[in-house]
Amino acid sequence: MDITAKLAEELQIRKKQAEAAVKLIDEGNTIPFIARYRKEATGALNDEVLRSLAERLTYLRNLEEKKEQVLSSIEEQGKLTAELKTQILAAETMVVVDDLYRPYRPKRRTRAIIAREKGLQPLADLIWLQMSKTPLAAEAEKYIDPEKEVNTAEDAIAGAKDILAEQISDEAAYRIRIREMTVKEGKIVSSAKDKEAESVYEMYYEFEEGIAKLAGHRILALNRGENEKILTVKVQAPEDRILSYLERKVIKRDNPVTSGVLKEVIADSYSRLIAPAIEREIRSSLTERAEDGAIREFGKNLEQQHPPPLLHAAADRESGGAWMGSCVPYRVQACRGG
Missing domain, CATH: 1.10.10.650 (RuvA domain 2-like)
Structure with missing residues (x-):
């Protein structure tokens, strides 16, 4: 670049x-x-x-x-x-x-990793292909192995679903689109832990505003209220639209054997893996933006209230500091030799 x-x-x-x-x-x-x-x-x-x-x-x-x-x-x-x-x-x-x-990225030992260790990746691949005509329970019976703690067909299917949920979560294009949808259409929602309690945060006891419109000072106030355990603050995403988007991307064939399972996988992937991570990212980004804005505003106000010293020779750095011997007295409290 x-x-x-x-x-x-x-x-x-x-x-x-x-x-x-x-x-x-x-x-x-x-x-x-x-x-x-x-x-x-x-x-x-x-x-x-x-x-x-x-x-x-x-x-x-x-x-x-x-x-x-x-x-x-x-x-x-x-x-x-x-x-x-x-x-x-x-x-x-x-x-x-x-x-x-x-x-x-090197991962901690996730549910998907454990399922792969149990030999369930082929079953996950079969579901992902969406071409099987054999009932899924019958296919899953092939993977029963008590030594690997896969005691039933349901255990095998659950492990395969964990693998697919992580696979969907790891797809960069899905995350990018879901993040865009959440920022554009989502809201920040706050509520009081105790509605009867008096505090400086009362205007946020029942509050919601679009993420894209939320002002920096409100973000910082919500964070303070949350840190003081007065407010509960959450990102409210357009979940129905997001799930619909994922289903369009993932479910390629109308197969009664796999479509229902994949819908369950999508819902689990979003609620357990994608949504919490994107909420953290958005909250962190909003906070960083708000803090940067506050710092810039503080800097501007400080400079307006306390203009810096006006020095001769425009404080020429190449002078090796010789300019310090001569200065305009306005707002300069001490000069070399003065």
Whole structure:
């Protein structure tokens, strides 16, 4: 990724401006210093644009580093295909990279892993193909093995369903689409643990608002109320639409032997594996956005109330500090030799 080109595109500035700003930031200059004393180099980029650029610069560099780590890990496993590499390199967010890496990330011992250890992967594959005409219970009887704790056909089917639930959960395209649907159509809902209790959070005792519209100060207030154990806060997703989407993607044939089981698998995959993870991601993203906004607003207010010292020679760093011997007295409390 050409990071400076990406920054220029996102911030709607010239690439030369982005390059100059990145160079100055990498040299250790602060954003206020660049905004005030390096206007000629950056094309007069203001403080707000420079802060956004610095934040995105850090994010994009971390993103590229994350891609390298993921590609290396998958390659070491011998599972890196040309298509997967292209998808990872094209990813524009950490979340998408994580989604693509999920099937290859070392896992704790999940229910699906235990089911595979019991030899139930072939039964899961048979259900996934949706072509069997034999009743599923009859097929599952072939996998009964008391030594592996598969005592009944129902045990075998349950294990196969666990394998398929994880398989659906690990599909990056599904997670990306479900996350988009949840952010676009979902709501943040809060309720009081004790409706009779008096607190500063009473306006959130019965509250709901669209995720896409939720203001930063409300996000932070909801988090505080939750941390103080006054509020219960949840993400309310468009579950019916999500399940319908997954069924369209997963159920390819109208087969009475497998369709009902796959619907159960889809519901389990979403409620147990996908929804909790996406709720955590969305809540974390909302909090990060709200905190960043609060910090930027605080910084602006602080600078307006307490303008920095105005120094001669525009605080020329190349002077080796010699400029400190001469300063404008306005708002400068101490000068070398003064």
